[in-house]
Amino acid sequence: MGRHHALKPHHLYPVSPAHSAAPFQLLKTSYASPSAFLQTSSVSAFAVGDRIPGFKVSAAFLSSLHSNIFIELDSSYDSPDCTPYGLRPRLYDLPPSPLIGSMSSLVDVDMAPPDALRLPSNAESEKEDVGPKESTIGEDGVPTLKTFPATDNDMRAEALHIIADSVAQQRNTGANALIFHPIILAVMVGAFAVLIRIYAEPDGTTNWIMVGTTSPGVIMAVLGGIRMLLGPYIFEAERVGTWKWLNTGRSADEEQETGLHILGDSDEILLTKFGDDYIGAIVFRGAQPISSPASPGSNKRTRRAQSPTKHTKLVIRAWSVRQKYRRKEVGSALLEDAIKVGQAKGWIVGGVEFAKDHANSKRVLPAMFNGALDKYDRIANNTLEKKLAELDAGQEKGKKRK
CATH class of the missing domain: 3.40.630 (Aminopeptidase)
Structure with a gap:
């Protein structure tokens, strides 16, 4: 017959020191802050403070540091005056910090940012742009078309860019003329005929798979040759779009x-x-x-x-x-x-x-x-x-x- 052990009441079970709740509670509070640790275990804290001079001061410093770290990131208050100017949030419509009054006596006046670094407000920027600007849109909503002399180097540079682009576009014109010229088309047809002849089988059939895979290579080779042949137009465009060309002949x-x-x-x-x-x-x-x-x-x-x-x-x-x-x-x-x-x-x-x-x-x-x-x-x-x-x-x- 098996032995049946009667259950004892819970308060009669021995509690092992390794599994007691006090260390867990102590560990939990110790993660919160050093001050919480001192409050939950006052006896040990006084004992440690008596043996280690300055421990209470260090614990108070860590507690304040913990509070500063957990400041809300979306806080709408400015940083104190002691914060470097480059690290301050650039929001100009926010209320002043409540710490300014208490910190003003500790901050030197020379730490204030110069006016040259201060970003202008919307009202100041509007005042700077008071001067009239020439409109490029007509009364009917259509952009205006006008011709005028180039009076400065920026305008002259724009003119040189337009002219250089037209020279570079001659490359495309030359490529179209070369590709669709009757002689070039006849040469291409002859090249495809040669490919078909090369891949003809002894029984009179043609390996069209090989012809189809080789033909794109031939076409790409021809287009690459045309591109290299018309390359001097790009160099001519670079020559024309310069001040040296503009002063040629003087x-x-x-x-x-x-x-x-x-x-x-x-x-x-x-x-x-x-x-x-x-x-x-x-x-x-x-x-x-x-x-x-x-x-x-x-x-x-x-x-x-x-x-x-x-x-x-x-x-x-x-x-x-x-x-x-x-x-x-x-x-x-x-x-x-x-x-x-x-x-x-x-x-x-x-x-x-x-x-x-x-x-x-x-x-x-x-x-x-x-x-x-x-x-x-x-x-x-x-x-x-x-x-x-x-x-x-x-x-x-x-x-x-x-």
Whole structure:
């Protein structure tokens, strides 16, 4: 028979010191703060404090540190004045800290941040922007379109960017002309015929899987070759978009080489702006033939100051409009404004023409592939002749009215 032990009441079971609740309670309170530890075990605390000098002071310091660490992160109060200025929250509409009054006597006045570091308030920023600003939106809500001279280097840089982009776009034009040229298409068809012949089986069938996997490689090789062949257009765009190109032809040696005196200290530049975007630019200068070689004592400023003569002509070095604004009469109006400026300066007496080395004059491919670029040149010359004819007709009407 098994033995049955009667259960004793709970208060009769011995409690082991290792499993007593007091150490757990002591451990729990000790994690809260040192002061809680002293309160729960006052006897041991007094004993330790009596044996370790300064223990009570250290416990009070840790208690205050514990309280500071658990400050709410979303508190709406500013930091005390002793906080470095760079670490303070930059909120200017919050109420002052309640600690300022108690800490003001401990903080030196020299610790205050200088006015130069203080961020302006909304009211101050509005006062700074009181001056009128030119609106780029018309009364009907459509951005304004206007043409004006480039008066500073920033505007001139914008013009050079537009012109350089047009030169870089010649690469795409040349690629299209090269890819879709009848000769190139015939060569590609012949290459595919050779592939089919190579992968023909003895029984008369063709391994179309091999033809299909090899053909893309051939196409990519051809496109890569075209890309390398048209690379000089990128280098030409980088050359054109510089101040050096803008001042080309103004040195004494270059004038002797070209046989032309360049009038003025710099080229004239007109910009067309649509809203906030620069969309068109034209660069031109006045030039006249050299009547006699420059004497050794003559300087560049003397040559620039020569007045226009009956042989002075307007030379257009660059004329470009951003691609999405082309064929909308933007370039035509820009060219007309340039002619009017040249007329006011007396530069069109000897005529108006595009420079032989204008920004878009470079050709990389053989002449048989430059049909599209040559077509653009013919369109530009026809537009110039049309504008000059309109100008002459307007002058004749004005004389008849008088």
